[in-house]
Amino acid sequence: MTSSTMETTDIFRGAFYLCMGGHLEDIRFAGNGKQIASFMFTGPDLAEHDRAYRDGHALVNPLQFREALNHLRDILFNHLRKRETRYDRTRKDRPYQSHG
Structure with a gap:
């Protein structure tokens, strides 16, 4: 049994890795205008x-x-x-912003 690291943007493949004993290590975001999530997994024999x-x-x-996918x-x-919360500077629920 050898430990390996895998990265995928496919959420179904990621769920499969979880089912096979993989551990989600990180999620990274990239993309030009679109946010693309990349899932990083480690585990035995990935x-x-x-x-x-x-x-x-x-x-x-x-x-x-199904549980892994959810x-x-x-x-x-x-x-x-x-x-979104971190980068949203136009939220209307802040007390100092007008609601009109």
């Missing part, structure tokens, strides 16, 4: 699992996969909300 995924030989428990979506949307 390179081999990735090969099985690409070859169409990957098998997972569907309930576990978990990644929750984490992603929480990160996006934090980023």
Whole structure:
């Protein structure tokens, strides 16, 4: 069993990595005008699992996969909300801004 690191922008592939014992290490954002999330995973044998995924030989428990996908979506949307709040300078709910 060898530990490996994988990066993907595919949330389904990321959910698969979680099902196969991977651990989400980080989410990075990049893009020109669009925010593109890149998921960073570490875990045992991820390179081999990735090969099985690409070859169409990957098998997972569907309930576990759905839960992993929902978990990644929750984490992603929480990160996006934090980023929007941090960079949104036009919010109307600040007491010193007019509401008219």
